[in-house]
Amino acid sequence: MARTDPLLSMRGIDKTFGNVPALIGASLEVYEGEVMALIGQNGAGKSTMIKVLNGFCRKDSGTITLNGEPWAASSPEMAQRGGVSTIFQEINLIPFRTVAENIYLGRELKTRLGLLDLRRMQEGARRLLAEFDVDVDVRRPLGDFSTAIQQMVAIARAVSLEARLVIMDEPTSSLDESEVEVLFETIRRLKAKNVAVIFVSHKLDELYAVCDRVTVMRDGRTVAVSTMAEMTKLQLVSTMLGRDLTEVSKAGATAFTSGAHSIGEELLAVEDLAVGRRVRDASLAVRRGEIVGLAGLLGAGRTETVRAVYGADPHQKGEIRLFGKKADFKRPIEAIEAGLGFCSEDRKHEGIIPNMSVRENLTLALLPALSRAGIVDEARQREIVTRFIKEIGIKCSSPEQKIRELSGGNQQKVLLARWLCMNPKLLILDEPTRGIDVGAKAEIQRLIRKLADDGLGVLMISSEIEEIVEGADRVFVLRDGRTVAEFDGDAITEGSVMEAMAHSHGEVA
Structure with a gap:
């Protein structure tokens, strides 16, 4: 050179x-x-x-x-x-x-x-x-x-x-x-x-x-x-x-904090799920107050699995139980009404509506509850938006700013707020920190931990091993469309997760 x-x-x-x-x-x-x-x-x-x-x-x-x-x-x-x-x-x-x-x-x-x-x-x-x-x-x-x-x-x-x-x-x-x-x-x-x-x-x-x-x-x-x-x-x-x-x-690789926190009853159980050609035998579970990491290489079937849970794609085999009852959602609206929220990995095409404001994007899923006879209660809408902008720390010039003008990290915060204002019991996060900077990533990670500590169940897909290892209370590993390992507590290490992703030498779920 x-x-x-x-x-x-x-x-x-x-x-x-x-x-x-x-x-x-x-x-x-x-x-x-x-x-x-x-x-x-x-x-x-x-x-x-x-x-x-x-x-x-x-x-x-x-x-x-x-x-x-x-x-x-x-x-x-x-x-x-x-x-x-x-x-x-x-x-x-x-x-x-x-x-x-x-x-x-x-x-x-x-x-x-x-x-x-x-x-x-x-x-x-x-x-x-x-x-x-x-x-x-x-x-x-x-x-x-x-x-x-x-x-x-x-x-x-x-x-x-x-x-x-x-x-x-x-x-x-x-x-x-x-x-x-x-x-x-x-x-x-x-x-x-x-x-x-x-x-x-x-x-x-x-x-x-x-x-x-x-x-x-x-x-x-x-x-x-x-x-x-x-x-x-x-x-x-x-x-x-x-x-x-x-x-x-001293801060570690991520902003996830360890320590004792309360984990409650089982919210979601997935057994022997098959979805299309990608997912052949996926099993996992999420409890109240727990962050469950779903690990695997690209193409392992992680996204396809959670989309089937959410009713976005049909499944051909297996059972999904939500709050102890069989759940077979045909459409996402049914999952939303049951208490699920889902942040897609494709923020641009499946998350934000770029030409709409922060206010409009944040309350999109809540509009049916905010409307009567087709008229939106704008005062209540503004109150909710203002509260979440403050609580989550969304950096914008005003609620009316176009969401496309926000940084990736702040767009992601708006999408999280969209589901949090619905008071969900279980939140599915597909690559929640992908493509955002170190500082915004730390803020999102702290927020996810706080949500779980407050009793929310979180199912998190991440391609970053450090995020899975430091953030999850329990980890399920998918390989070639199958759940090949389950780890919790001190068994969650970079070595064990990576070994399971590559060779499936772990505790078989």
């Missing part, structure tokens, strides 16, 4: 939205063939920095050069043509178009008659995806495939554009371990071709696996730049949070 002039230089970047400064003198430099980690809490300025670079929004002041020349993209499309390609965390392709059409979107191959040359596009798409070890029918609509496959298609498309700089925003959030390794190998190939990569991730292990240097942002400013080898994980977290190193060291 040559260390002459940087390929990208962003210096003294300022950006304000209304009266709120998003960037204050921020800087970022990336060299050819370098993988630069860009990290910070939600609201630190990472996304705004990327949007300024790729032309999504304009800077107020500062200088940007690419390959020594002034750079000012007016749109992401212009940035792409200029050699800067962005892979967003939220997949922004077209689900009803084929895989091949998505890969060639905006640069379609044509025949001599000016028609789409589908054969050449399909052949090119197959060759490109083969480099990523992805073998799918490129003639099928993209939406037919899993989120992980869609993410790999988005990555393949960006790489195929022959960019000089590739920006990857949380690219592994929907990938399993083997797919992550394929992505890392792709990044190494890009490095070998002198392509630079800006890698945004909340997963610190990934940074050490693939990045050369790290840029840390906090409150709109660049607060540290270092090689990965010179900064420990503890130092990274300390720098991101602006907290003393010893304070962070």
Whole structure:
């Protein structure tokens, strides 16, 4: 990696939205063939920095050069043509178009008659995806495939554009371990071709696996730049949070606290459940005041299991008991009326309604109880919203602020409040801290523990082992659609859970 002039230089970047400064003198430099980690809490300025670079929004002041020349993209499309390609965390392709059409979107191959040359596009798409070890029918609509496959298609498309700089925003959030390794190998190939990569991730292990240097942002400013080898994980977290190193060291990997708390009667029991092709024999149970962790690799059947419990998907075999009685919900509304709440892993598509306000999103499930003859009791609605904004600590300018303008962590708090205002007895949380920063993650974890301590039953899916190990009172492990182990108390360790996920050497449920 040559260390002459940087390929990208962003210096003294300022950006304000209304009266709120998003960037204050921020800087970022990336060299050819370098993988630069860009990290910070939600609201630190990472996304705004990327949007300024790729032309999504304009800077107020500062200088940007690419390959020594002034750079000012007016749109992401212009940035792409200029050699800067962005892979967003939220997949922004077209689900009803084929895989091949998505890969060639905006640069379609044509025949001599000016028609789409589908054969050449399909052949090119197959060759490109083969480099990523992805073998799918490129003639099928993209939406037919899993989120992980869609993410790999988005990555393949960006790489195929022959960019000089590739920006990857949380690219592994929907990938399993083997797919992550394929992505890392792709990044190494890009490095070998002198392509630079800006890698945004909340997963610190990934940074050490693939990045050369790290840029840390906090409150709109660049607060540290270092090689990965010179900064420990503890130092990274300390720098991101602006907290003393010893304070962070004492806090543990998560904000879950241990200690004695009351666990009551059984709320939910699932036995021998089969759902579609993914779930063949799943069993679990949740008691009042208990956090139950549902662990497993991507594709193990965790989400499919809880969706069947909630009535979102039908199950073909097995029994579900809720509060001691058989429950066979055909629709989610039946589960809601019975006292269940469910926060989906897909916050964008199955959680928030982006163009509606915090108030409207928070009380969405409660509207039937707030309405009479189709008229909403707005005074009661405002009272409930104000109470939960205060109790949960939702950071917003007002209840009328559009939820899309909030950070991921605050959006997640709104979704939690949506169910808490329904006074549920059991709350199902699917990846509750995915894609949110360290500080917001800690707030969510503390809130989950408090809810359980107050008597709520919590069934939590998490791909982060530390979150399962430190947060759960009991853990069920799924592998290939089967419950292969159950752990509680001191038996819950990273080693035991990971061993069960991989080899099913544990206490069989």
